[in-house]
Amino acid sequence: MSALSKSGHSIYWLRLEDRGRNLELRDLPDAVHPVLWRNGKGKVHWWQYPDLVRKFNRVLDEVKPDLVHAGPIQPVSIIPAMAGFHPLVSMSWGFDMLQDAERNNLWKWATGYVLKRTDHFFCDCHTVKKKAMAWGFPEDRITVFPWGVDLNTFSPSEKKKMGKELILLSTRSWEPRYGMDVALKGFAQAIQENPQLHLILLSGGSQAEWITSFIRAHQLEKNVELRGQIDNTTLAEVYHSAHIYLSASHIDGSSVALMEALACGTPALVSDIPSNLEWVTDGVEGWVFRDGDDTDLARKILHIAAHPDLRTAAAVNAREKAERNANWEKNFSILLDGYVQAMKEGQR
Structure with a gap:
């Protein structure tokens, strides 16, 4: 989010669920605009999705985005897919394709539904890329984006000591x-x-x-x-x-x-x-x-x-x-290049 906020693009952020457990202690960057689009906390259920799509369509009408980037596949990317928005970038979180895609018939259907309506697929490893291709997603529309870290912040130290411990x-x-x-x-x-x-x-x-x-x-x-x-x-x-x-x-x-x-x-x-x-x-x-x-x-x-x-x-x-x-500065350009490709694919 921090890097995207400095990219010159306007970034709007939507959160699907708030289960009360904060896994990220940092605040959103000032240049990222959070969108309050649904009420309530806790787990979202499948029967709520028609209403979520209606609310998401209102967001689309207001924000008028050039591209939507969503993930995980089944619970999140399915919303812009059901809304019929293009270009849609669906990003796997690993477990959604490696485990959830085969959970049951409903999850299998949701996986196929999203992939058929996705313009470009992002994943963070070749293992997930192979899985997406096994589902029939075209290889030339897949970007492997392995995230990365700040190599200056995360760098070796001399503090470690050798010994029996x-x-x-x-x-x-x-x-x-x-x-x-x-x-x-x-x-x-x-x-x-x-x-x-x-x-x-x-x-x-x-x-x-x-x-x-x-x-x-x-x-x-x-x-x-x-x-x-x-x-x-x-x-x-x-x-x-x-x-x-x-x-x-x-x-x-x-x-x-x-x-x-x-x-x-x-x-x-x-x-x-x-x-x-x-x-x-x-x-x-x-x-x-x-x-x-x-x-x-x-x-x-x-x-x-x-x-x-x-x-x-x-x-x-x-x-x-x-x-x-794992150099974030280098890998971030892969993300932006993927967006450019998705824009072209979404216009087909």
């Missing part, structure tokens, strides 16, 4: 798709052999009760630190305080948190899902373990702890990977 960091939301149960179970196994392991957990979510109960039941209070949601201005310091970034996600696109960690020179330990493998090669920018396998995760944690020298080379490789593929 190993500090792991997870920033993922406490939701089933992110494998927090696998992360904790693997850590609990590893700590039985190496009590000098520490785990920092940021964020929160629907599994909060299970996570806190698991920590108590396995007497991990001294080894697991819960920090909740933190301000973005201090996020780089948290990456610097850890030796390893941990993600046990089952479903993901190109994770911005993973990019931030790599940019900070913090090697990653991630599940071997295809989107993670676009960023981490085992033994290069970090390490991978079998998705859903907490025992394999424990083995990898112990291996990394026993060979601290491996982290030095991995840290260098991690930063180099971020410089090549």
Whole structure:
């Protein structure tokens, strides 16, 4: 949003749902115009969509946008698709195409409906691109836009210390798709052999009760630190305080948190899902373990702890990977180029 607000374009922002949990502590940039277009908070249900489309049409009449950029696919992009607006840029959030698209017949229908009415498709990894193509979306109308990070803000630090202690960091939301149960179970196994392991957990979510109960039941209070949601201005310091970034996600696109960690020179330990493998090669920018396998995760944690020298080379490789593929200043132009292409496609 900040970058778009400085692009010379007029930006209007609509929010579909407000479930009371704030995942972003920063305010909208002054140049971004929030549009209050619906009343109420909480989850939006399918039966509400005809009314939402009517309200969205009123917004279109008032704002008269040249382009609409919407996502995730099924719950959000379907609104401008039902309104018949063009050019429509539909942007996948990863899970919408990799998981939700096959959830049931309704979600399958919604996925196909949106894609048939989308002028240009944005995704953040090649894994999702392949999925969209499997749904019949033309490759030449797909832009892979891997987001990126500010490489000056997220940069290596000399604060990390070598030694027997190993500090792991997870920033993922406490939701089933992110494998927090696998992360904790693997850590609990590893700590039985190496009590000098520490785990920092940021964020929160629907599994909060299970996570806190698991920590108590396995007497991990001294080894697991819960920090909740933190301000973005201090996020780089948290990456610097850890030796390893941990993600046990089952479903993901190109994770911005993973990019931030790599940019900070913090090697990653991630599940071997295809989107993670676009960023981490085992033994290069970090390490991978079998998705859903907490025992394999424990083995990898112990291996990394026993060979601290491996982290030095991995840290260098991690930063180099971020410089090549996660440079926000470079990647932002991909977004703007995609908009230009979408405008041409929307006029066909």
